[in-house]
């Protein structure tokens with residue numbers, strides 16, 4: 420068990436005084452509790468025992484308050500801009516592209532450098548987490564350290580400071596990642612929150628309405644996703660869209676595999 424006197428795992432300079440750090444940003448977990456009264460979700464432990472939970476998974480004493488605040492700035496900036504895709508009033512901020520196998524949209528007002536920091540911070544936090552729910556997810560230590568460094572070097576105290584300093588952001592870990600979501604958000608979501616490393620270099624984060632494929636060996640991303648690989652700073656963020664029916668079937672398949 421970690422103690423408040425242990426060092427923050429991100430800056431490694433200050434005591435990890437922060438209690439109740441969210442391992443996965445609240446934004447992703449919200450949909451899990453939709454339509455349940457009283458609000459609850461089902462958490463499945465490693466031995467298959469399910470229990471009701473009232474809130475998304477939290478962990479004590481992994482970060483200092485300053486680092487926690489810095490990560491929440493990435494989160495606030497990105498989640499707003501991702502979520503507005505569902506709002507017709509903002510349709511001009513997104514451009515849709517159609518390909519044979521899939522579709523995607525580009526976000527006009529989402530800076531891809533901040534988006535990358537946001538994705539790295541989620542992947543890093545899950546990888547360092549000691550919580551039972553994330554035991555199947557682990558990056559190789561060398562890759563985990565690359566993420567820690569890039570996050571630490573770009574973390575800021577305010578959103579303005581973050582934007583002002585983006586010019587210094589040039590180093591990207593040699594990874595690749597793609598994010599997909601259903602073309603229309605489903606409610607109830609018919610999906611879940613689960614993360615797993617399929618092998619040393621392929622990692623999957625299933626975050627209710629979004630699915631992230633993360634490859635610590637950049638060549639290992641499924642080739643269909645190369646066009647929406649966001650591990651770059653040269654273009655706009657691209658989010659893959661899949662048909663809602665396919666999305667439901669895919670989720671059911673995942674849940675079936677978990678229970679069998």
Ligand SMILES: [Zn+2]
Nearest residue numbers: 427430483486
């Ligand atoms: Zn810190």
